[in-house]
Amino acid sequence: MKPIAIVGMGLAGACTAWQLWRRGAKFRIIDSGRRGSSHVAAGLVHPVTGKNCTVADDFAMHRDEAQQFYHECESVVKEQIWFPLEVLRLLSLSEQKKLLPKFQTGPAVEWVKQIFVDDRWPDDVAIALKGGARLDVVAFLQTSRVFFSSLGLLEEREFTGPSDGEITIMCEGAQGLMWGSPIPWQHRCAKGEILTVHAPSWQQSRMITGRGWLVPIGDDCYKVGATYEWNELDDEPTAVGLLYLESIARNLGGDDYTIRVHDAGIRPILRKSQPVAGAISPDVYVLNGLGSKGSLSAPWASRCLVEHLLEGVPLHSRLSLENYFATVGRPA
Ligand SMILES: Cc1cc2nc3c(=O)[nH]c(=O)nc-3n(C[C@H](O)[C@H](O)[C@H](O)COP(=O)(O)OP(=O)(O)OC[C@H]3O[C@@H](n4cnc5c(N)ncnc54)[C@H](O)[C@@H]3O)c2cc1C
Helix, strand or coil: CCCEEEECCCHHHHHHHHHHHHCCCCEEEEECCCCCHHHCCCCEECCCECCCCECCCCHHHHHHHHHHHHHHHHHHHCCCCEEEEEEEEEECHHHHHHHHHHHHCCCCHHHEEEEECCCCCCCCEEEEEEEEEEECHHHHHHHHHHHHHHCCCEEECCCCCCCCCCEEEECCCHHHHHCCCCCCCCCCCEEEEEEEEECCCCCCCCEEECCCEEEEEECCEEEEECCCECCCCCCCCCHHHHHHHHHHHHHHCCCCCEEEEEEEEEECCCCCCCCEEEEEECCEEEEECCHHHHHHHHHHHHHHHHHHHHHCCCCCCCCEHHHHHHHHCCCC
16 A cells, blocks of 8 residues: 555544554645634534534434544543534524424434423524534644644645655645646635634523524633635635624623634535545545535545545445536536
8 A cells, every 4th residue: 555645634634644543554644734624613513404404314323433533532632622512403483383393203303302492592492402512623633733743744834746656635625625726626615704702601501503503612612603605715704704793692692702713714615515535536535525514524534535545445425526526527
């Protein structure tokens, strides 16, 4: 087996590195040190997503794999990065007729703990869900960086091109989909803005979703998010984004808070937050398109790619680059 170079150390590259390290493969990581979207991500994992309260059919499988994967990382780096959390999904009056049945008889039922009215939002129906978690993405990346640096496996520099006799795995995130790739990706990358606030009076231990979201991150701090913007793809926080995020903060938390950080990043999206992996030339592979659910899917996607490279296991059809090209058209 040829040695492997991983380009990029966001969630995709870091998970791939752990998968290779656990299997004793020879590899190195090349990362520019520029902040990717992983440094902005809230790391939320929850079973019921989107305006239509959808439960992905592979959620349970991916969640179990992600939890075990991050726990194994924790046992090496000796720091907690995975935090199980109860989720409270709020349904407004106008949503209840359409969406409440999904929690009573539909696919979301297995995740429901309780349906009730919370004093804080008396006009809503509140649905307490199990299966939620938060990955502390920044801690995961920082501890991974320290660990792989200590083994001499991390090179902090810009990637300048594949080396002969080496397999390259491109994990560049949105940067790799928007600029400088040999493939004209049909991406749907979306800018997102997010707040970190300090709010001792909120005393909230659950992740609150519906009309945006809010999640406790410890020390009376919370992340509040997030915006979606498909046209202005830069990583600058905006005044419009701030107004929107503050309305979520007031609605889900309360008026009493101070803003610690207002941040922005670009989610790498190829097809509805489904990642894509495979060969773009004989010795160059890609793992990208983690979308808004990278914390959940990166352990699975990186394992599939690594098993494909080391053991010849066919890539899962949902992940395969070939299948992606079959749906969007192969580039010339
Ligand atoms: C506001 C916001 C909120 C989010 N919330 C969540 C959430 O709650 N849950 C969730 O699961 N996901 C969330 N996401 C999505 C999550 O951030 C992504 O799924 C994930 O971070 C993508 O990881 P990545 O490794 O593909 O890309 P990135 O994190 O962008 O990493 C790419 C890395 O590659 C490096 N790189 C790129 N090109 C080169 C090069 N040529 N040479 C060397 N290095 C290079 C970059 O420096 C970077 O370190 C959110 C995203 C945003 C913007």
